[in-house]
Amino acid sequence: MAEPQPVLEMTGIVKEFPGVRALSGVDFRLFPGEIHALMGENGAGKSTLIKVLTGVYTLDGGTITLDGRDVRIGSPLQAQHAGISTVYQEVNLCPNLSVAENIFIGREPTRAGRIQWKRMRKEAAEMVDRLGLDIDVTAPLSSYPLAVQQLVAIVRSVGHGDSDGSGSGTKVLVLDEPTSSLDRDEVLELFRLMRRLRDEGVAILFVSHFLDQIYEICDRMTVLRNGTLVGEHLVRDLDQVQLIELMIGKALDQLEELHDHQLHADVGESLLTAEGLGRTGGIEPFDLDIKKGEVVGLAGLLGSGRTELARLLFGADQPDAGKVTIGGKQVSMSAPNDAIGAGVAFCSENRKTEGLVPDLTVRENIILALQAARGWTRPIPTAQRDELVAKYIKALDIRPANPEARVGQLSGGNQQKVLLARWLITQPKLLILDEPTRGIDIGAKTEIQKLVVSLSEDGMSVLYIAAELEEVLRLSHTIGVLRDRKLVARLTNGPEITPSKILETIASGEQSGEQQ
Amino acid sequence: MTTTTRWRALTRHNLFWPVAVLVALLLVNIPFTPDFFAIHMTDGHLYGSLVSIVLFGSPLILVAVGMTLVIATGGIDLSVGAVVAITGALTCSYISDQKDQDALAGVLLAMGLGLLAAVVCGLWNGFLVARMGIQPIIATLIIMVAGRGVAQLITDGQIITINSEPYKLIGGGYWLTLPFSIFVVAAVVAVTVALTRRTALGLLVESVGGNAEASRLVGIRSMRIKIMVYVFCALCAGIAGLMISSNTSAADGNNAGLWIELDAILAVVIGGTSLLGGRFSIGGTVVGALVIQTLTTTIYTIGVPTQTNLVFKAAVVIVVCLLQSPKFRAKVFGARAKTTAPATPAAAPAEPAPKMEVS
Known part of the structure; x- marks a missing residue:
């Protein structure tokens, strides 16, 4: 690929928060007409980088060049005027207004202070049409499903440059987790729109936790870890296992030695059994068995359904399929009270x-x-x-x-x-810990992990969710692997279970080797 | 050094500003009425401005105490004024139908009926808010508007006057040299404090108001708690309704307790309970209600022209609210502290508001 001039170049970006260096000297570039994935684990600095780019945060060091010119982006409005538009995970539009009103809100075409409704509707219809969407712009936004609302949000942000008279148009479109609440068909529709914009020369920055989507739509990716740049790669040069290794940042053989902490305690009879438990939009129906004194770890990327699974076992969300048996008795799980009464405790990740x-x-x-x-x-x-x-x-x-x-x-x-x-x-009989070590210092991390081991030895069952694979491996008797909101495999921890095996399972989405 | 730290600890106390405002308001009266603080005994009853303030402020204190718990759960109850009217109307109309209005049994039954009506109103509010998930301001608006109509239906649109010696006691009688109302208020406040602080109710209310989702996940049955506080709030309003109608020996469906909900909300806020819910202070609310009553009394004693009454009241309320805002205090007093103490480095333009989050 002959590389033209990048439309956006961020060099040596530094952003500090009290006590934390969120970004230290990150370089990032974006070419016109490409879809570029920003990858990294939770806390790697993805959202900080996006917020620096879109003017939500002011940067503490480094430069941003747009179209070869140095720019200072002090506010989201300035970012928009410079041609950088953003669509966030949650749709920030007004559901009670019409599609056309949403597209033009804040910059309605006016004459003598009066809004020209007719012209607004006409222009909105043209914009929607130009992007190949079939949307009635006079209908209220709320009459459309979330996916279409998302598309409208994109239309609104890319349409901005055209209509405010600056003539610049959108050069950079940032899509922050736009697919997290969409189903497959809706995602395809979104991708169609993204490809179309790409072909028009817009540079798209795409953030998603779904690896498959990255591989489907993106041309290039930048990987961040702990606020530093790990590398920039063409998507076709890097397979999923390599990518996960880059994101997690450990060569796989380094991880092996941590394995001696692995537990081989005798676990007792079954405590909790979930059969066909599931929730639409949360996690596909799964079977799970947790024994007395057993630590069950859940491994999977963020957004793979780890939290959703745990919430179902606590009644925090109501399952729409399946049943849960605790200590031989079926529990309805319609509210946290039911689970608490049966001896389940839940520490939320939030x-x-x-x-x-x-x-x-x-x-x-x-x-x-x-x-x-x-x-x-x-x-x-x-x-x-x-x-x-x-x-x-x-x-x-x-x-x-x-x-x-x-x-x-x-x-x-x-x-x-x-x-x-x-x-x-x-x-409690079962303690569910969702990311108990996230965002806390290393000393407290160790203490909490030790605590889990001693609780398990005393006969308490623990469901342990952590983004760090080492933690899961170190503590768990059994590891459930999730991918794309599905429990894809159950591995009994043992010498043959290595981080690379878990990564393979995550990447392939299939149970391999010994079944259980 | 120790005096300044002690002073700082004192000003940080959650009752400091409400009490300071109350004292200041009381002191304002002295130039106008030199014997403002004098209390004298006539016919075995104590009289004086201070006694009157508590006496006239009694219904407001009652309503505000109930309102405190509702606000602590993150809600609000606009219907209390209407509940005051309904209770008074029902009780008085029952008494007026009696042959012997002085019969104790009849009076007690009438009061019971009135309070029962109040409880029903509270259940309705609680049902709409907790069970149906309607926003409290809308849910309670229903009885705020419809309740006055109900009260007028009960009284046939008339002002019912009664002549009942036992009923007169609760709002206009004396006991042990003091107005009987004061004992009623003291009892309700004591019961409320015991109910919230001796049991776990206060903690659970503060938890529901402080973080509703966390409370759900910890297994608190917030629906029950919410219904309970709305019922309690209505019951307090009902007792206030008895007091008001007893004091005037009449039930006025139209005007009894009119706008008392707004004064009550104000009293709660002055008392330091956040409208967002969470931490509440019954003591603060009592002080807040006394501030409002003292303000009303002061307006009369210093002779503010009647037509500017409300403007004057509003002005004082603005000052009180500003004084309670940490941001405002940091701006105004912080800046002054800097000029009087030049030793502090100029880096800090104003004493920063206490940082609550260190994460």
Whole structure:
């Protein structure tokens, strides 16, 4: 491919947040008429890079060149004027307005202060038509499915340059996880539109967690890891296993030695059995069996359905198929209460929004689950409460060791420990940990993993979800592998199970070797 | 150094600003009414401005205390004024139908009926909010509007006057030298504090208001909690309705408790409970209600012309709200602190508002 001048060139991009260097000297370039994937694990710096590009964040170092000219992008509006348009995962449009109104909102064609409705509808229809879409622009946006709304969002963002008189048009289109809530046909429709825009010379930056989609639509990819550039590759030069290795950043043989931590504890009888459990749009029906004292790890890329699976086992989302049996009794799983009553505990990956009550103190947050189970009329006696709280603050080494501290003021690791304490206090039979080590320091990470091992030895079952394969391998007796919202394989941990085998399973989406 | 830290700890206390405003408002009265704080005994009853403020403020305190719990769950109850009217109307019309209006049993039964009506209103609100998922402001708007109509239906559009000695006690009588209302309020506040802080109800309410999704995932039955607080709020409003109708010995479906919901919401906010839900303070609400009543009294004693009453009230409310805003205080007082203490480096233009998140 003869490489012309890149339309966008970002050089040595640095972005720092208090205590974190989110991007350190990242280079990134984008050519006209290509679809370029930005790859990396969660926290690798993808969204930070996009936000720097689209003016949401101001950069702390480095330069951005657009069409050969240095630009400073101070705000999303400036980015738009420079020809960089963005469509986010959630559609940021007004569902109650018509398609045409949504396309033109904020820049309606006016004459003497009056909106020219007719002209607006006509131009909107032309824009939709030009991109080969069949949409009635006068219908309210909400009358269309999410996928079409997404397409409208794209029409709106690429149409912008044409209609604001600058004549520049959209040069760069950023699509941040546009496919995460679309089904297969809708994705194809989106891809059709993307190809069309590409052929018109627009440079498209595409972020998706679905590897298949990357390989289907993208020409080139840039891989980030821990805020640094790993490399830029043509998609056809790199297969999926190589890509995952780059994203995770460990040569596979290096991982092997971690294997001696592997557990071979005797696990008891079955505790929880899920049969055909599934939820449309969440995860395809799966069977899962968790034994007493067993640690079941879930491996898979982000968005592969790990969290969705866990939420079904807790009743956080209601399954629309299948049944769950815990301790020999079928549990309805219509609400978290059902699961909690059966001895299931769930630490969400979203500590802030789904875990903590930030205004309340450490003590109040710790006793919340136990108190909820007892009901409001039976408060935990003060002495017993203080003793329990003090015990868990000490056991988990929560700092500051002050039960009166507001939990919102604690660091991420300590907040995670507060959540663990909240559930351990209820003495659950099955503890579901969704990304318990995300965003916390290495010391707390180790402590939490040790805790999981000792809980398992004491007979508690644990469902462990982590993005880091080493963690899953180190702790789990059994590993469930997910891909594209489907539980594709179940591997019994043993010497023959290596990270490369898990990666292979993720990449191929098939159970290989020994079945179980 | 220690005095400044102690001062800082004091100003950080959640009741500091409401109490400061209350004291300031009370002091304003002294130049106009030198014997403002005097309390004297006549016929075995205590009289004085302070006693009057608590007496006249009693219904508001009751309504505001109930409102506090609703607001703590992240909701709001606009129907309390209408519930005041319904309770008063039902109770008075029942008493007025009695042959002997002084019969204690009849009066008690009438009050029971009135409060039962209040509870039904609360159940309805709670049902709409918790069960049907209707936004609280809309759900409670229904009784706010329709309730006044119901009250007028009960009274046939008339003002029912009664002449019942036992009923007079609750809103206009005296006991142990003090207005009986004060004891009622004290009892309701004590019960509320016990109910929320001696049981786990307060914690669960704050949890539901502080993070609804986390509360669901921790297994709190928030539906029950919400219904309970709406019922409790309506019950408080019902007691206030008894008090108001007893004080005037009349039920006025049109005007009893008119706009009291707005004063109550204001009292809750002045008391330091966030309209977003979460942490609540019953003590703060009581102080907040007293601030509003003191303001009303002050307007009369300093002789603000009647036509500018509301404007004056609004102005004071704006000042109170600004004083409570940490952002405003940091801007105004922080800047002044800098000029009086030049030793601090100029790097910090104003004392930053306390950072809550260190993640």
